[in-house]
Each structure stands twice: as structure tokens, then as C-alpha cells.
Amino acid sequence: MLALLQGKAKAADIFSPAFVTAVPEAQLAQVIAGLKAQHGEPQAVVAVRSMDARSASVDIRFDKAIVTFTIGMLEGRLSGLFITGTRTEGDSLDKVVADFAALPGRTGLIVQKLTDTGAQTLVARNAEERFAIASVFKLYVLAEIDRAVRAGERQWSDVLPLAQKSHPSGITQDWPDNAPMTLQTLATLMISISDNSATDTLIATIGQKRLAAIVRASGHERPSDMIPLLSTQAVTGLKMPANAPLRDRFLAADDAAQTRLLAEAGDALRLKNLDLSVYTGGPNQIDTVEWFASPADIAGLLALLEREGDPVTRAILKINPGIPPVNAQRWAYLGYKGGSEPGIMGMSFVLGSKTGERYLVSALANNPAADIDQPGFVTLMARLLDQLAGPPATRP
Incomplete structure (x- = not known):
């Protein structure tokens, strides 16, 4: 495997015929080139951990990082190869924050440690500034469901019709x-795979009055930025050039008038009339038609869920960790919700360490001029969480 990464072996020499058929040599070469561009040249195998009789986890040192792979074996050849994580040697929280600050566009970050006396801020960069947050907004929908369940107004087993079809993401x-x-199924899909149809169904079921109340209760500094809480269909529809007159009226209106405009728009903002090409030409209206919050706002919402959240809510948040498994496994609990679209990237975490510490992290990037490097952003967050988790445990 190391020889392959170093260009001293060909795929056909080490992989099974089925793998070579499924992953053409040109595709594999592109992956390897990407690894080298990000981490430098591969140097040595530093650890091999058997997982079972036919698979193992392998750490390989590159110039700038250690990359973890999971491999499968079949009759003496590799039958599978997955990149499962990276860690940067000699890294530090200061280095991660500096690299985050160097990203194109605007960036905002807050890292807080939760204590018995409150939240202790460890890192704050533009933490109070307003950012477009994309699907991170779905945490507000989850928070209202959580509140209603704990108040006895709803049950996770409540059955709702899937009545608000939207566009992907989701299934x-x-x-x-x-x-x-069920309410639990819709909430799980909304958070774990960011399902937009599940989200819009929940928004329609909950109603704007309750959603506005949870935005305020979470401590959002500028709640009007999230009132009314837009459906994914409405955001897409308002971004469309054909709906520019409606968008202009919407942006000029107050919260109550905006809510009325959405109700009166009817099918203009429904799936059958949406033009999804608004997401194919780069960032589009990300400073005007979006969901908006600051890193500190998101941290406040996460603190509310961490402090009061129902066990089912906590379980839903941990389904998709957002970062590679090898990094996520360093945490006893890792709750996550992210969001992205052209020009927007956000990742937010509520964390419990294996030694009992609790942390909140919210990171946001906006760039009206260009797309965000999403893999690079994820790598930065994995590095940041590694620093909070402390030194990795020694394993054979």
C-alpha cells in the first residue's frame, strides 16, 4: 500500500481484480494526487491495527500529517481501501485557528468549554457577527420539537404526512x-442527512409562531434574522431571478409582513415551480435570502440542547458526526449539524470527552465570490476537535 502511494507499485499489483474494475486506475491516481497535494509525500507506515480476519486500520505518515486508512483483504490482495481520517503532527489550537482565519471570505468561530458555572470561551473569532448558516438552521427546528416533546405537547411517535416535498438534499x-x-423519523432525517422535505414538513407542522418563540428562547442576538423561519422551498424560490419582485417586497417588509407574503405566495415558492439552477452558478443571494445567525447564536442554541435536551434529541444529533470516524471515535459523545451551499459552509458540534469535559463548537464561512473548499473545511474541524480531545490513546 505504501509503495502504491509512493508510485512504486501499480494498482493491479496489490488490489483484487474486482477492486481494479470498480475503481479505475485514473480515479485512484486522482485520489492519491489529492492526498499528496494536501498532506505532502507519503513516508512510512506507522501503525497497523487488525479489525478482524480480513480488515485492518493503517496509519501512514505523510510530510504534514498521519492519514488513517481502512483496508480489506481477500486472498492476499487488497479488496477495499477507505480514507477514514487524518491528524496533523505538531498541530495546535492556535495553528488551526490561524488556518481557519486564512480561509477566503469571512469566517466566524467560537469554541466554548461548559462548566458548572457556565460557558468558558476558549476561542472567539467574529463570534458575534452575522453569517448565512445554510442547513445549520435545522437545529432551531429540532430545538422546538425537543421543547414540545419535553412539555408533553407532542410525542416522538406522533404520525405526520410527508406533505411538503422539497428538493434534495435528502431522500x-x-x-x-x-x-x-413519525415525528422522530422526520427529525432524524432532517438532522442526519439534512433531508429538506422532512424539514419543510416539520416547519409547516410546527408553525411560525412556535418557531419564532424558540429562536428568541435560544438567545439569538437578532431574532428578526430568523423570523419567519424560511422553508427550504421558500429560500430557493426567493433566490430565483423570476421571483425578484417578490424577493424585493419580502426584503423590504417587517417580520409580520414577511410571514404574510410567504403565506400568500402559494405555489410560486413550491417545489413544482422551483428552478434549482440557482445553486449551479456559484453563490447566490447569500447575504440577503438565507438563514442567519452568529457562531455565538448557534453556541447558545447548542447549550440549550445540551442542558435540557431529551435523550432522543441527543441520539439524533450523534448519528452523523460530520468528521472522519477516526477523529470522531476520540469522543464519548459527538453531536453535529452542518450546512453548505455555494459560498456557505457551517459545522457545529456539542461534545463530551472521554474524561468528562464538555465543549461547544460553531464554525461558519461565507464567501459571496466563490465556493467554499468543503473537504478542507472538514479537515480543519477534525483538527480542531482533535486538539480539544487531547492526545490520542496509545493502541497496539
């Missing part, structure tokens, strides 16, 4: 109209 846009779904 339920292809499911039958009005398919019966």
Missing part, C-alpha cells in the same frame, strides 16, 4: 406524497 422527495412518518 424523501422521492417517497410517496403524504407518506405517514
Whole structure:
């Protein structure tokens, strides 16, 4: 495997025929080139950990980092190869923050340690500034569901029809109209795979009055930025050039008038009339038609969920860790929600260490001029969380 990465062996020499067929040599070469561009040249194997009789986890040292791979074996050849994580040697929290600050566009970051006397801020960069947050907004929808369940107003087993089809991300846009779904299933899909149809169904069910209340209760510094809380269909529709007159009226209106405009828009902001090309030409209206919050606002919301959240809510948040498994496994608990679209990237975490510390992290990047380097952003967050988790445990 090391020889392959160093260009001293060919794929056909070490992989099974089935793997070579499934992953053409040109595709594999592109992956290897990307690894080298990010981490430098591969130098040595530093650890091999058996997982079972046919698979192992392998750490390989590159110039700038240690990259962890999971490999599968079949009859003496590699049958599978997955990149499962990286860690940067000689890294520090200061280095991560400096690299984060160097990203194009605007960046905001807050890292807090939760103590018995409150939140202790460890890192703050533009933490009070307003950013477009993309699908991170779905945490507000989850928070209202959580509140309603704890108050006895709803149950996780409540059945709702899938009545608000939206565009991907997600899978339920292809499911039958009005398919019966439990509240827990909709919330799980909304958070774990950022399902937009599940989200819009929940928004319509909850209603704007309750959503506005949870935005205020979370401590959002400028709640009007999130009131009314837009559906994913509404955001897409308002970004469309064809709806520019409606958008202009919406942006000029106060919260109450905006809510009325959305209700009166009817099918203009529904899936059948949406033009998804608004997301194919780079950042579009990200400073005007979006969901907006600061890193500190998101941290306040996460603190609310960490402090009061129902066990089901905590379980939903930990399904998708957002970072590679080898990094996520260093935490006893890792709750996550991210969001992205052209020009926007956000990743937010609520964390419990294996030694009992609790942390909140919210990172946001906006660039109206260009797309965000999403893999690079994820790598930065994995590095940051590694620093909070402390030195990795020694394993054979």
C-alpha cells in the first residue's frame, strides 16, 4: 500500500481484480494526487491495527500529517481501501485557528468549554457577527420539537404526512406524497442527512409562531434574522431571478409582513415551480435570502440542547458526526449539524470527552465570490476537535 502511494507499485499489483474494475486506475491516481497535494509525500507506515480476519486500520505518515486508512483483504490482495481520517503532527489550537482565519471570505468561530458555572470561551473569532448558516438552521427546528416533546405537547411517535416535498438534499422527495412518518423519523432525517422535505414538513407542522418563540428562547442576538423561519422551498424560490419582485417586497417588509407574503405566495415558492439552477452558478443571494445567525447564536442554541435536551434529541444529533470516524471515535459523545451551499459552509458540534469535559463548537464561512473548499473545511474541524480531545490513546 505504501509503495502504491509512493508510485512504486501499480494498482493491479496489490488490489483484487474486482477492486481494479470498480475503481479505475485514473480515479485512484486522482485520489492519491489529492492526498499528496494536501498532506505532502507519503513516508512510512506507522501503525497497523487488525479489525478482524480480513480488515485492518493503517496509519501512514505523510510530510504534514498521519492519514488513517481502512483496508480489506481477500486472498492476499487488497479488496477495499477507505480514507477514514487524518491528524496533523505538531498541530495546535492556535495553528488551526490561524488556518481557519486564512480561509477566503469571512469566517466566524467560537469554541466554548461548559462548566458548572457556565460557558468558558476558549476561542472567539467574529463570534458575534452575522453569517448565512445554510442547513445549520435545522437545529432551531429540532430545538422546538425537543421543547414540545419535553412539555408533553407532542410525542416522538406522533404520525405526520410527508406533505411538503422539497428538493434534495435528502431522500424523501422521492417517497410517496403524504407518506405517514413519525415525528422522530422526520427529525432524524432532517438532522442526519439534512433531508429538506422532512424539514419543510416539520416547519409547516410546527408553525411560525412556535418557531419564532424558540429562536428568541435560544438567545439569538437578532431574532428578526430568523423570523419567519424560511422553508427550504421558500429560500430557493426567493433566490430565483423570476421571483425578484417578490424577493424585493419580502426584503423590504417587517417580520409580520414577511410571514404574510410567504403565506400568500402559494405555489410560486413550491417545489413544482422551483428552478434549482440557482445553486449551479456559484453563490447566490447569500447575504440577503438565507438563514442567519452568529457562531455565538448557534453556541447558545447548542447549550440549550445540551442542558435540557431529551435523550432522543441527543441520539439524533450523534448519528452523523460530520468528521472522519477516526477523529470522531476520540469522543464519548459527538453531536453535529452542518450546512453548505455555494459560498456557505457551517459545522457545529456539542461534545463530551472521554474524561468528562464538555465543549461547544460553531464554525461558519461565507464567501459571496466563490465556493467554499468543503473537504478542507472538514479537515480543519477534525483538527480542531482533535486538539480539544487531547492526545490520542496509545493502541497496539
